Amino acid sequence: MEIKESLRELSIQLSLLNLQVGAHLDLNYVDLHCLDLINRLGPLSPTALARRAGVHPATMTGVLDRLQRAGWIVRERDPEASDRRAVTIRAVRDRNAELFTLYSGMNESMDDIFAGYSEEELALLADFIRRTTDAGRAATETLAGH
Numbered sequence: 418m419e420i421k422e423s424l425r426e427l428s429i430q431l432s433l434l435n436l437q438v439g440a441h442l443d444l445n446y447v448d449l450h451c452l453d454l455i456n457r458l459g460p461l462s463p464t465a466l467a468r469r470a471g472v473h474p475a476t477m478t479g480v481l482d483r484l485q486r487a488g489w490i491v492r493e494r495d496p497e498a499s500d501r502r503a504v505t506i507r508a509v510r511d512r513n514a515e516l517f518t519l520y521s522g523m524n525e526s527m528d529d530i531f532a533g534y535s536e537e538e539l540a541l542l543a544d545f546i547r548r549t550t551d552a553g554r555a556a557t558e559t560l561a562g563h
Contacts, residue, residue, distance in 0.1 A: 424549065438519045443487070447472060451480050452489050452508065456516075460507040462495070471561065481506060488512060 432446075439449040451470050455461060458469065467477040484490045489512055495503040517524075531539060 434520075434523060438516070441519055442515065444483075444489075447476075448480050448483055451477075452484055452516075455484075455490060455506055456508045456513065460493075460505040462503065462505060466506060471557070 435449055436446060438444075439446055442449070444452065447470070451466060451472070454466060454469055461469070463477050463481060464474060466472075466481075467474045470477070472480065481490065481492065485492060488509060490506050490508055492504045492506055495505045534542070
């Protein structure tokens, strides 16, 4: 089916874009993925981030160390937690301009593409993408044994 083939090609192209962005920022793929999650969903605990990223908690420590050393995140003590050792990870928002610049070409292209669709068509596309994402998440969880 053409749509499935198009989705596979989209996945490849977005992976290649992310690899290029990561190379410009000196971040590997997993580090960039985790940074994106922190930016979109944070602040997060290391455990919640590891679960969401599909990364082993021990691996997450190295990811967070690299992101903190590079100035992308900060670890803060969580005053709400019962365990005083608990930390929350927060993105350093001042650094986001670097990310936005690297993704600006794709974002501008997306804006141009969106302009060619009606609000109803965009709603249909958004529903399709959301449902496809949910199916991908379910398939991933099944493979991971959750």
